[in-house]
Amino acid sequence: MCDFQEVVDAGSRKTFFVNYGIIDLKQLNFKIMWYKSGQEFKRFMDAYHALIIGSGPAGLFAAMQLERLGLDRIAIIDRHPYPAGGLLNDGKLNFDYRVGIDLDELQIDRDSAQRLMEEIRQVFIHFPKCKQVTFVDKNKTIEALGNIAKEHDAQFIAPEQWHWGTDNGKAVVDYLRNHLKKTELLLGTAVTSIVKHDDNTYHVSCSHHRKKVCYATKVVLAAPGRSGAYWFRDVATKLHVRHNFGPIDVGIRLELNRKYYDAVTDIVYDPKFIFRTARHGDRVRTFCTNPGGRVRVENYDNFKLVNGDALSGRKTENTNFALINTIFLTEPFSDTTEFGHMIAKQFFLLGGGRPIVQRVGDFREGRRSSSSTFNSATRHFGLCKATYHATPGDITLGLPARIIDNLWESLKKLDKIVPGILHPSTLLYAPEIKFFDTHFITNENLETNVKGIFVAGDGTGKSRGIVGAGISGIIAARGIYKKYF
Ligand SMILES: Cc1cc2nc3c(=O)[nH]c(=O)nc-3n(C[C@H](O)[C@H](O)[C@H](O)COP(=O)(O)OP(=O)(O)OC[C@H]3O[C@@H](n4cnc5c(N)ncnc54)[C@H](O)[C@@H]3O)c2cc1C
Numbered sequence: 041m042c043d044f045q046e047v048v049d050a051g052s053r054k055t056f057f058v059n060y061g062i063i064d065l066k067q068l069n070f071k072i073m074w075y076k077s078g079q080e081f082k083r084f085m086d087a088y089h090a091l092i093i094g095s096g097p098a099g100l101f102a103a104m105q106l107e108r109l110g111l112d113r114i115a116i117i118d119r120h121p122y123p124a125g126g127l128l129n130d131g132k133l134n135f136d137y138r139v140g141i142d143l144d145e146l147q148i149d150r151d152s153a154q155r156l157m158e159e160i161r162q163v164f165i166h167f168p169k170c171k172q173v174t175f176v177d178k179n180k181t182i183e184a185l186g187n188i189a190k191e192h193d194a195q196f197i198a199p200e201q202w203h204w205g206t207d208n209g210k211a212v213v214d215y216l217r218n219h220l221k222k223t224e225l226l227l228g229t230a231v232t233s234i235v236k237h238d239d240n241t242y243h244v245s246c247s248h249h250r251k252k253v254c255y256a257t258k259v260v261l262a263a264p265g266r267s268g269a270y271w272f273r274d275v276a277t278k279l280h281v282r283h284n285f286g287p288i289d290v291g292i293r294l295e296l297n298r299k300y301y302d303a304v305t306d307i308v309y310d311p312k313f314i315f316r317t318a319r320h321g322d323r324v325r326t327f328c329t330n331p332g333g334r335v336r337v338e339n340y341d342n343f344k345l346v347n348g349d350a351l352s353g354r355k356t357e358n359t360n361f362a363l364i365n366t367i368f369l370t371e372p373f374s375d376t377t378e379f380g381h382m383i384a385k386q387f388f389l390l391g392g393g394r395p396i397v398q399r400v401g402d403f404r405e406g407r408r409s410s411s412s413t414f415n416s417a418t419r420h421f422g423l424c425k426a427t428y429h430a431t432p433g434d435i436t437l438g439l440p441a442r443i444i445d446n447l448w449e450s451l452k453k454l455d456k457i458v459p460g461i462l463h464p465s466t467l468l469y470a471p472e473i474k475f476f477d478t479h480f481i482t483n484e485n486l487e488t489n490v491k492g493i494f495v496a497g498d499g500t501g502k503s504r505g506i507v508g509a510g511i512s513g514i515i516a517a518r519g520i521y522k523k524y525f
Contacts, residue, residue, distance in 0.1 A: 096125020098497030136199030205352025401464030485519020
């Protein structure tokens with residue numbers, strides 16, 4: 041907690057004593073110096089109208105919106121030295137209200153969702169490297185694929201899609217950053233705690249190059265992404281911000297020779313097949329397809345997850361996509377984040393610090409994959425060369441039986457819709473887990489039960505992807521402006 045005894049006028053550097061509680065936050069043209077009981081000067085504290093935690097799409101679009109509304113003294117804090125969040129990854133954009141957002145969670149209807157999506161779309165389509173990859177209007181092949189999927193009890197969704205590729209990640213971030221004229225970027229700065237003061241301002245303590253810094257703000261917008269979700273949950277609990285647990289998506293990433301999936305991905309870049317399993321009645325879906333892409337690892341503090349991306353310029357011989365099972369937990373344990381962490385840590389141990397990979401050929405025979413036979417020509421494993429060096433092993437050791445049942449049942453159906461998916465060489469990587477399960481209870485402005493604390497993006501359960509994160513950022517920014525300025 042910061043204790044303040046002295047304020048320094050930023051222009052004249054004239055020092056005068058105040059009780060911090062009486063400072064009018066509408067006149068924030070000063071810096072506050074933090075003295076600790078008569079000791080020498082420790083540090084400055086800047087005061088902001090709105091402080092955004094996280095420079096991913098939720099944070100960036102929120103800042104852009106606040107600027108457009110005329111607000112100044114805005115800052116984005118990010119623990120990384122480059123303002124990007126998940127924007128550096130792949131960049132497939134889905135413009136369809138059925139993908140990446142939950143209308144109930146955002147308390148908007150379809151028309152509002154499409155309008156907000158159009159605002160995001162207008163920003164991205166003017167980025168020259170962003171190319172349209174799925175055209176849905178009057179597309180007979182999409183209709184035909186939908187019918188085949190229906191025959192196998194699956195739903196097929198083909199949204200309008202655009203893509204820029206990981207190799208254009210920095211360019212897209214620079215492009216977005218150029219839209220910001222008044223927002224300060226406080227980078228390489230990790231927020232450690234948020235404390236509410238009696239005068240309804242927040243003191244946000246951070247660590248910057250191992251030094252402690254502290255900022256004051258009227259409003260906090262937390263958009264910490266999936267990697268910051270666990271951290272923010274603890275901070276929010278201390279502030280008495282209410283949350284509950286939604287379902288969590290747990291599954292695997294498939295990597296296969298792209299010739300088996302090209303017939304579909306040439307038409308729909310990132311096809312969405314949704315299954316309801318017969319055995320358990322659970323929902324399984326395909327997600328994040330990367331034709332000609334690579335399997336990637338997502339680093340967390342105590343474990344690693346698999347993910348995937350594609351470059352725009354250089355393509356591999358493979359295609360990868362996620363197959364994930366939506367898991368709901370009720371009594372007596374509903375903490376889906378903890379459940380996901382347990383699975384992820386188990387894989388981390390079993391794989392010796394790396395994700396596990398198993399060939400479909402080995403999986404079918406109920407045996408683990410091993411380094412000695414991993415590329416066996418006699419078993420036709422050479423047809424799919426792994427793009428990520430995971431530990432050959434057995435994915436059934438780390439995933440609960442119900443999830444394995446659901447994934448395998450869905451894969452067999454998918455193999456009927458798109459024959460060849462289950463070639464023995466196909467690789468099954470685990471774990472793929474999506475941590476957007478902690479849901480903060482908010483009003484239509486995305487303000488929590490604690491006044492002045494707003495949330496947006498994947499880490500707070502408000503989105504599942506770049507477009508959705510951007511939409512939630514815009515909604516929160518409009519809410520902030522409407523209520524506080
Ligand atoms: C490999 C990969 C590929 C992906 N491909 C796609 C894709 O093609 N299309 C798509 O729509 N989505 C994709 N995603 C998901 C996408 O990245 C996220 O949905 C999106 O970035 C979420 O946006 P966000 O603003 O909520 O959070 P993020 O983009 O995750 O941003 C959150 C930011 O908060 C910062 N932060 C967290 N905690 C703190 C703290 N304590 N202090 C300071 N800063 C903090 C983080 O450093 C981070 O920069 C991909 C993700 C990965 C990992």
